[in-house]
Amino acid sequence: MIIRILAVIAEAVLLYILQTSVFTSIALAGVVPDLLLILVVSVAFMRGRIPAMLTGVICGLAIDFTYSSFIGLFAVMYLIIGYLAGFSNKIYDENDYTIPLILIGVAELFYNLLYYLVFYLLQGKLNIGYYLVRFMFPRVIYTVLLAILLYKFLNVCNIFLKRFDRD
Amino acid sequence: MSRRARNRTKKKIVIDPRYIFILLFILCIGTIFFSFRYKEKFKPVKEAFGNFITPMQRGIHVVGSTVADRFRLFTDIQDLIAENDALKAQIDELKTQNSILTQEKYELNWYRELYSLDQQYSDFEKVAATVISREPNSYCNEFIIDKGSEDGLAPDMNVISGNGLVGIIIETGRNWSRVRSIIDDSSSVSGMFLTTSDTCIVSGNLELLDDGYINVKMISMGAEIYDNYEVVTSYISDKYLPGILIGYVSNIRTDQNTMSKEAYLTPVVDFQHIEAVLVITELKEKLEDLDGVVSSDY
Secondary structure, three states: OHHHHHHHHHHHHHHHHHHHHHOOOOOEOOEOOOHHHHHHHHHHHHHOHHHHHHHHHHHHHHHHHHHOOOOOHHHHHHHHHHHHHHHHHHHOOOOOOOHHHHHHHHHHHHHHHHHHHHHOHHHOOOOHHHHHHHHHHHHHHHHHHHHHHHHHHHHHHHHHHHHHOOO | OOHHHHHHHHOOOOOOHHHHHHHHHHHHHHHHHHHHHOHHHHHHHHHHHHHHHHHHHHHHHHHHHHHHHHHHHHHOHHHHHHHHHHHHHHHHHHHHHHHHHHHHHHHHHHHHHHHOOOOOHHHOOEEEEEEEEEOOOOOOOEEEEOOOHHHOOOOOOEEEEOOEEEEEEEEEOOOOEEEEEOOOOOOEEEEEEOOOOOEEEEEOOHHHHHHOOEEEEEEOOOOOOOOOOEEEEOOOOOOOOOOOEEEEEEEEEEEOOOOEEEEEEEEOOOHHHOOEEEEEOOOOOOOEEOOEEOOOOO
16 A cells, blocks of 8 residues: 555656656747646546545645645646546456547646636636637647557556555 | 444544534635735744655656656657757857857947946846746746755845846855746746837737737837837846846737736746756845835835
């Protein structure tokens, strides 16, 4: 259990640094892929709702502490995604690499819509079509493309960590 | 052994994930309100997290920019050759200009002494810093630089790059600071036309950013301004030092709702490839009221 938590924290820190420092230098079409979301959804698919919610809160807080004026906003967004995506754990299969990609794509779109709702719609910016085409779809595509590699890595980690689980 | 029996022997507590979700949800909403009301209470936590993550970001930034540079090496070589030729021609042109300017500089110094205009922003103390990470949500234009309160930085200090305004520091830690750039959606700067001294508000707009523009609003109807006029930070701004170049206006039109003119502005700073910035370690003196500091967002 402790090994699991340490592993998730290590993965979160690694992906957070990659997302904020490396991928901002190689952003495509001005968007950055959402690596932390891939982690949350992958944990949700592999481990279920409770681990996903905790991962979501850890990842969200990491963003909150550096880039947000209020603590907890991103944590709550990732928490909701972790909880909802956690239902998919029932159909988890080690060798399935298609369902998680679809899940990650849907979750990314959902996350962006939430973000738009909180930051732009409430400011009276109603031009959702622009945000969809310019930011949301490119982000979904970029995130899913990276998820192809990253999910494989996370899945291998998960299978490896199973050895340490008791019963 | 059945599942229930095993649970009983190990005394494993099983909680419905739904309740954990509700609990965490309420906790997070609670911290949002709490941090909104008492911003200072979270400062130590934020500082600690920043101190932990900044050295790693700084390290990996070097790797990241090296990789990006390698990519650029292959993609941009054609552009570079063309650019090189253009630049060479420009150097010759600039050389002649430079010699004229050096002559004029003596004259200018003399005039400055005459008018005692020694408070130009070029004379302010500056600290050089590197951009080490950016906001991960693509929508915002905030970034983290690798200098903090240790190097004498504080919130509300102006950040410039080359000859133009980049933004303002909104938060500092021990060895990092968060900068909001002027192209961010929530940024607004009180500006002024250099030639006519008409004031305006320069605000970021995400929807115009791809065309390389931001908004200029609240220009008075009587202002005689034309395309390519320079906009600098104004004297009446609370946070920005006066006279820093922001950019050039274009597309001037009348806003019927507020009975003022509005326009687009092309910033002088290339925000796509911003790497090194300068922070002016001088704060604009705040107007103080009898019962406290008066400040505004501009």
